[in-house]
Every structure is written in structure tokens, then in C-alpha cells.
Amino acid sequence: MDITSILGVLLAVGLIFGSILTGTAPITAFVDVPSVLVVIGGSVGAACICFPLKNILSAPMVVKKVFLNKLESAPDLIEQLVSLAETARRDGLLALETRLNEVNNSFIRLGIQMAVDGTRPETIEDILRTEMDSVATRHRNGKSLMDQMGRFAPAYGMIGTLMGLIMMLSDMSDPSKIGSGMAVALITTLYGAIIANVFFIPFGEKLGFINKQEMMNLEIIVRGIMAIQSGENPRVVEQKLNTFLPPKLRASEEAA
Amino acid sequence: MDITSILGVLLAVGLIFGSILTGTAPITAFVDVPSVLVVIGGSVGAACICFPLKNILSAPMVVKKVFLNKLESAPDLIEQLVSLAETARRDGLLALETRLNEVNNSFIRLGIQMAVDGTRPETIEDILRTEMDSVATRHRNGKSLMDQMGRFAPAYGMIGTLMGLIMMLSDMSDPSKIGSGMAVALITTLYGAIIANVFFIPFGEKLGFINKQEMMNLEIIVRGIMAIQSGENPRVVEQKLNTFLPPKLRASEEAA
Amino acid sequence: MDITSILGVLLAVGLIFGSILTGTAPITAFVDVPSVLVVIGGSVGAACICFPLKNILSAPMVVKKVFLNKLESAPDLIEQLVSLAETARRDGLLALETRLNEVNNSFIRLGIQMAVDGTRPETIEDILRTEMDSVATRHRNGKSLMDQMGRFAPAYGMIGTLMGLIMMLSDMSDPSKIGSGMAVALITTLYGAIIANVFFIPFGEKLGFINKQEMMNLEIIVRGIMAIQSGENPRVVEQKLNTFLPPKLRASEEAA
């Protein structure tokens, strides 16, 4: 559960609503169904053109990832890899097979399995790195969907506002309606700006951030597996992998 | 047939039209022929300066690709390559010649043919990669045409609006015409924004996406051909190529 | 002669003029000499600060290149290189000297001359690639000049409009002049937008495109020369170079 993301959405949405409620205008002044349809429908339509169906359908999973991401902690990964390195050093690579069950991370399991099977180091690294690339591609697709929505929402907001202005301007016989006509016209721009800046743009940023963290984790794993495979000293493995961590999180580096 | 693209266009266009029809202004308030001419004609003119004639003429093919793209599925490609790898492993590279007829993909055919002919591996990879580059260049040209149209349409929309405003402002003798004058002026900006955000920008994005997918397919093929050529174990070939796929789509990797 | 560029300019300019002529305002409403001076003079001034004198003076040549570019066709280049490869294969490298007169392209001539002179392959490639780089640099300078003009023209347009608005606003004693004052103020923005979007931005794009095409031609030549120099089979040379072409333009690849 990513509490910060949820608090962030609540904070932004709450302040916008609060500011409307404390204002002089009734809340109905901010509701206009056709505007919602143009902004959301238009953005979804544009996204449907941009991406294949399966990417569009993955949108709920992508959004869920923003709120539910639980990355493995890098120090835990390192601890696990160092422990595997100790087993490999002490009892040989084959001994790792008995420890595969303890390992939850599928990426570590894949690497260890290949090491146990006697796959050549170049092949192991090649396969792990291609795997990393394809994880990154899948992440990029999710982020890209959010980014495009965050770009189309304000554009369709502007389209709706232009339509509202043209409607208002083409019939100015009743001057008292000019104000409310402009207000309705501006609502679409407001919707577009809110949808983009409260939801899609920050969602895209978070996904980019999660991706970077996960890539670092995968990089740690790849380097760890390669070091285990080549039978390096567990202390050296630990020292190498610890450099990925901020100093505070490091365990026993200086003692190495 | 790319149903999602078609639905996307229908959705965006439908909501814009629906929102106009349910509005108070007549639909004629949104029609202005000179505005259409300035926005579309101007953008096409600018594109004609940007690109050579043959790129401009390829525009219908490029747009058709947005709606009709049918990429080969990556798992099918991998299956085919693994099957070819099995033949090569069992009966030798020359045996692949008899299977060339089954292969639809011209890129695989080119690679297998060169392998059968005994072309050196470096030359095969060199030729296949140059071929990939030139496919990418052709894609980039198509995408670039869409991107430029998506950039010029709003610019010519603004030019049209400025012209409309200057006309309106230079004759304000009849105040009752100011509103309709401004409405007409804004129509060009609306046209530019719609043309860019419903058509050209999403088209460009889709083409970029198709290109990335096709490049991944070609990368799978290149790696597959090189592995076949060097007589690698079909299981290893499968494992390597499967890393390009999201986990769900993989067939028998874990069994490797 | 690049007909498309000329048609593009005529189309964009024609539609803008046509739309003015069919409008209600007299064409004089769109003419304001100080506005022209601020936009064009200001942009030229800014460009003079950005670039050394010789780049500024090369502007007419750069613009001429947009309208008069005549690139050699890539298939012709390949044919020529394959023919040279055949001579080299049949009669030795020295025999190429007698064919130098037939070769128009100075880049091919330079390469062949070095090959005939027995220059080492690394040196040949080094010199040809440095030459490519310096062609690219000269192109980039031309494109950069157009790009900067396309960026400064709207900026000076906005400066002119702000000046016009300040003039108008500082003397609002005669309300009937407000409209025409604003009209004049907006003209500078219109000029800036037209100059940028009809001329400089598309010119810059075209120059970028020409550069890419020419770089591809030079790349073909470099690879051709290197292959000739190392005495490769003319059929293999053809196959390698053909990969730069779209499938339709290829001659005899499959027959290789």
C-alpha cells in the first residue's frame, strides 16, 4: 500500500473541493456534464488511437501499481544475494539448488537456476539483461499511457473551452448570459488541468520512479548473480552491491 | 484491422459533435470554409516544404497503417524460429532450404537464405541490422510527417485566428457583429486543435508504437537467426527469445 | 528544382492571402511597416548576435538549398559503386584510376583516389568519416540559422504586440481608436507567426531532411569504398548497400 500516493490525491482533491465549498459560487457552477464527456472521452479516444487495445485495457493495472507498488527493499535483496554467495562459496554452486525454495524473487530464481544448470556466464548475463530490458519496456508502456493522458486532457480541455466560447459568442443577444456562458466554457479547461495535474502527470512520474527503483534492484541482482556464479568472495560481493545503497542503509561495508 | 484506432477516432469525433449538437448554438456556427482552408491548406503547404514529394504522397499509406497495422505476434515468431532451430540442429543448416516456403516473414527468409548460402555470421548480422535501420528510417519518416502536421495545424489555427481578430477589430462600427466576428476568428484555432489532437498527434504516437513493436520483432528475428546459424541448442534459443515477452505469453521457458 | 517546396510556399501564402482578400477588411488592415521592421529586423538582429557573419551571409545559399536541392539518387550511387567494385575485382584496384573521370561525386572520387594510392583502409575510413562529420556540421549550421529565425520571429512578434498594446492603452481618450489600435498591435504577432510557420520552421525541417538523406548517401559511399578497397565480391557489396533502400527501389538483391 502506497500511503503517500493516496494522501497526495486526497490532499490535492480535498483542497480543490474545499476551496470551491468555501467560495461564493454554488458547487453546481463547477459541474457540466458535456465538459466532462469532451475532456475524459476525448482523451480516452486519443489514447485509443495512440496505443493497442491491450495497453488501454491495462490502464487499471497501471493505476493500481501507483497505489499498491511494493518494491522489495534493496538491502534485503543484497542480504539474500550475499547469503546465497556464502552457500555457493562454501558448498559449491550446486548447493544453491536446495535453497531455491526460500527465494521469492523470480528474477533471482531464474539467475540461480541457470547458474546451477551450468549455463555459461555470458549466456546468463545476456538472458538476465534482455529480461531487464523487457521489464523496462513494459514499464515504459504504462508510463507512456499516463503521460499521453496527461497531455491530451488539457488539449481536449482547450478544445471544449473554444467550443463553449464560440457558442457563447455566436449568440450574444442576452448580455446577462455572457458571464455564465464563459464560466461554462472555462470549466472544460479546468477539468483538463485538474485531471492532468492531480492524476495522470503525477501517476506517470511515480511509474517512472518505480521503474528506476526496480531497474536498480534488477541491476543489483544481475551483478550479484554474476558474482555468485564466478565464485567471488561473499565479502567482496557485499561491498560491491552495497555501493548501490545510500550510506545509512549499508550494513557492514567498512568491516570488509 | 485496428479496431481500437477506429473506435478512438469515433469516440473523440462523436463526443465533439454530440457536444455541439446538444449546445444552444446552431451547427453552422462551427462551420467556416476559409478557416478550414487556412488550417488544412496551410499545414499541408508547410509539410510540402518540410518533406520531399514522395513522403507527402505516402501520407495515405501512413494513415492506413494506423488503422490497418497487423503486426506478426512475437510468440508466433519465436515458435517459428525455434522450429527452424530444431531443423537446423537435427538436419544441418542446409535442411532449412526446404522449409523456406513455409516462412512468410521476408526478414526471416532473407536471414535463413543467407545462412543456407554459407554467408559469414558477421555479414549476416551486418546486413540484417542495416535492413532494420532502414525499416526504422522509413517508419520515422512516416511518424515525422504526422508529427509535423500535428505541430503546424495549431500554428495555422492561430494564424487564422489572428487574421480574424484583425479583421474584426479594424471595423468595429457595428458592435453587434463583434461577437460573431470573434466566434469566426476562434473557429480556426478550434479546427487546428481538433485536427492535431484527434488525428495527427495520436497517429504519430501510434506509428511510433508500431515501430517499437516491429523493431522488437526484428530484434527477435536477428537474434534467432544468429543463434540458428551458430547451431545453438533450440531450448537455449527459445529461452533467450522468450525474455522479450511479458511472462504471461511465454510458453515453456521454466522447463528449459 | 524542388517543386514541392515551391508549391508548399505558394499554397500556404496563397491561402493566407486569399483568406484576407475574401474577408470584409481591406488588405491595408494587414499592412504595417513598423511591425514588419520590428519582426524581421529584430529577428535578423538576434540572428546576427547568435552566429558569426559568414553564417548570416550564407543564408541566401541555405534558403536556395531548400528550393534547389538535387540529391543524387541512392540507387544510382549503388549502381556506380557496384560497377567500380566489379572493375576492382576483375582488373585490380589500380584499374580504378582510369575510371575516375566518369565519377562525378567528389566524395567517391576522394575515396577511390585514396584506394588507388594504396592508403591504408583505416586511414581511408578515418578521412571519409571526418569529411562526413564536417559536411554534417555545415548542414547543421544552416539548419540552426533557420531554426533560430523561426524561434525569434514569433518572439519579436510578441514584443511588437506588447509595444502596440502599451501605446494603445496609454492613450484611450478616443474609444473609437481602441479597435484599430489593437488590430495594429496584433499584426506583429501575425507577421511573426507567418514568417516562422510558412518559411523558417519548414525550411529548417527540410534542411534537416536533406541532411539525413545526404548522410545516408555518404554512408553508402563509405561502406561501398571500404568494400571495394578490401576486394569484396561485387554481389555482396550490392546486397549490403541495397539494404539502405526501401524494397521497391532494389534491383537484384534476391538474385544474389
Added chain:
Amino acid sequence: MDITSILGVLLAVGLIFGSILTGTAPITAFVDVPSVLVVIGGSVGAACICFPLKNILSAPMVVKKVFLNKLESAPDLIEQLVSLAETARRDGLLALETRLNEVNNSFIRLGIQMAVDGTRPETIEDILRTEMDSVATRHRNGKSLMDQMGRFAPAYGMIGTLMGLIMMLSDMSDPSKIGSGMAVALITTLYGAIIANVFFIPFGEKLGFINKQEMMNLEIIVRGIMAIQSGENPRVVEQKLNTFLPPKLRASEEAA
């Protein structure tokens, strides 16, 4: 203490306040609590979605770094490294152990310790460079937080202004309130622009700058350690490292 940063903030804030105080409007015309809440609260909310909690909580440390950064001077680092190189050259690598206490920089200490321990050069460079990467990542996260705040503040400013305009327009019964309604609406945009341009954008730039300087220092150290480890002549070490400095700061290069 980074006096310039503090003076910069005081200068920008002072001139804005001064210009308000010398103006005709009372300072209360520039105060609107809901606007502050929307701009600051909204930006913080969006940032909470973008980043994990620990990055948000590190914001005060990041801002503190803008005002309190004290980078070691590059010439001092070089002097220290050259002195260590002299010891290593004269008395052997092991003699460096006795000098470790004098060294404050933890990065130099880590490198020297590894050299003394007889770690292989490739491993030393590998570990130092991974360490550099992770320092750069931590810096990038801090800068990225500032950059995002500098991007969201104006966006939420615009959202607030749109909300204010809609409120004002939806009730125009009292024309005398239109002016003050618009004034209040514009305040949010002003807040967003000030917060972004006085604080977050410059803070992000400064952090980027500090990062570049620190990366240069680390690069100097890595090269210095590698040179010491391989027993290079201290004069050559000095000459190599001095090239990182502007000519004025170099000590004895020409004498080398």
C-alpha cells in the same frame, strides 16, 4: 554557508515585496489564504503522488543543501592526492595506511583503503564508479523533487485562477465586484509563478550544479586513486588532475 543563494532569495523576494509596497494597492490585495492552500497544498499533493515518502521527507535536507553546500575545493583535493601519490611512490602503497587518519574525504579513504588492502585495480575502479553512480542517483532524486514542485506550482496556480474566474463569472450581478473577483483569481497564478521562479526552479538548478561539481571532484578522486594504485609519478598525477581545473587555479603544471 552559500551566501549567494541567500542573497539571491532576499533580492528576488525583496524586490517583489518592495514593488508591492510602493504600489497603490494595499498589501492585503495580494493575500488570499485559499489561493495559498490550493497552490502549495496542490503542489505538495502532486509531489506526494510522484515520489515515495522518504523522498518527500528529505525535502528539508535538499533545500538545506541549496543554502549550506560546502564542496571541497578541487585544488585541495588534488594537492592531497598528489601528496598521497608521493608517499606511495617513496614508501610503497602500504605506507598510505598510516596517512588514512589525515584524510577527511570518505571517498578518498575508501579508495586508499582498498588500494592498501591489495584489491585489484579493476575492482577498485568498479566499486568507486558504482559509488559515484549512486551519489548521482541520490542527487538526481533531490533535484527531481525541486523540478517537479517548480512544474506543479504554476499548474496549480492556473487551476486556482480558473476556479476563481468561474466563481466570478457565474455571479456577475454586482459589476463592481468583477474587478476584485478577477484580482483574487489572478493571485493564485501569481503565487504559482513566484513559488516556482523564486524557489523551486532555481533550487533545482543549483542542485544540478552542485551535483556536477561533486561529480567532477569524485572523477578527480577516482583518477587520482587509480594513478596512485598503479604507482605513477606524482608529477604526472598532478599534471593529469590539474587539467580539470581552470588555468588560474593550477599550481605547478608548467614546471612538470
Added chain:
Amino acid sequence: MDITSILGVLLAVGLIFGSILTGTAPITAFVDVPSVLVVIGGSVGAACICFPLKNILSAPMVVKKVFLNKLESAPDLIEQLVSLAETARRDGLLALETRLNEVNNSFIRLGIQMAVDGTRPETIEDILRTEMDSVATRHRNGKSLMDQMGRFAPAYGMIGTLMGLIMMLSDMSDPSKIGSGMAVALITTLYGAIIANVFFIPFGEKLGFINKQEMMNLEIIVRGIMAIQSGENPRVVEQKLNTFLPPKLRASEEAA
């Protein structure tokens, strides 16, 4: 003396002033001291936060470089290097020592000195390239200062205009002052646009251009020194270095 830069500034400034003088409004309508303070003071303040003090203090030197840059001409450099190559070829590397006095360029002197001293080629290239990097870094800092000022000036212009609008709107009791209030508000935007587009943005571009030219010169020198050091034929040196020049400026290449 860079006449073009000076003419560029005079042209842009002259046209803006001329256009004000020929206008109907008095020049005082364009003068507002608090606006100047907000735009210039604010931008300087923001720059002070972005950069360390010594970069801010180097601003006059940076601006001076825009107007006084005198790059050595590349053909002269090549001639000098070829002449040194001839000496080295004829009389040996040591003979170059006697010619060091003729050489003004400190970069050539540094390289030749190291060659004479018998420094190893890898070390020479390493030192020269690090030197190039640090020249590029110093240039980048200067350009970056101009770029940031060109980005902050319009931002503070907008801040000033928003402040002016809020002041004007919060007291609309005297309608006759609305026009002049808006005029004053717009002046800050005008100042920001002029300062950015006449001075800082073009200055930044010029510095980028000077940097590229100087980097090319340094690249020529590095390649020349390396060729001299390895005792290459002066004709080959000339041919290699000439490829950096546009064809017109080359002396005797074809004769090689």
C-alpha cells in the same frame, strides 16, 4: 572584435526604439522603474540561487566574450601544425623544442612540449582530451548563465505583470485609470521579452557556437599533435586535418 554581434544588438535595439519613437505614445509610456527592478533584479536574484558566486561574477567576462571573441582560424592552425610536422619529420621530435617560441596557442605548446619530453602518446592524448573537457565545462557554465537569465527574465516579466494587474483590478473606482494601469502592467512583460530575446538568448546561442568552433579547433590540434608525435607524413597530416574545413578553405589537399 565581433562586429556582427554589435550590429545585431544595435539593429534590434534600434528598431525597437525607432518603433517607439515613431509611435503616438510618449516614450515615458514605456518607462517604469519598479518594472525594471522586478525583471532585472528578480532574474539576477534567481541566477544567484542557481549558480555559485564566481559564476555570477564571471558574467561580464562571459558577455565580453560574445562581443570580443577572436578564435584562431582553423586553416592557420592546420598550417602551423603541418609546418611543425615537417620539422618533426625532417629533424626529429626534439627539434620542435626550438620552435616552441613561435607558437602562440597554449594548447599546441602544451602538446608539443609533452611530445618533446617523450611523454607516452596515450598520456598525451589523455591529458589533451581532459583539458578539452574542462574548457568545454567552463564554456557550458557561461552559456548556462545566459540561458537561465533568458529563461528567468520573461518569468519575472510575467510576475510583474500579474502584480500590476492585481493592483489595477483591486481598485477600479476610476475607470479612466484602467488603461494606464494595464499599460504599466504590460511593461514588465515587454521588458522581460526584450531582455531575453535581444540579449540573453542570443548571447547563449553565440557562446554555444563559439564553444563548438573552439572544440573543433582543439580537436584539430589534438589530432595534429598525435600525428606529429607518431611521425606521420606531413602530407597525410594535412589531408586528415583539412577534412575539418569546408572545401573552399582547403589549400593543397588534392595535391597530396
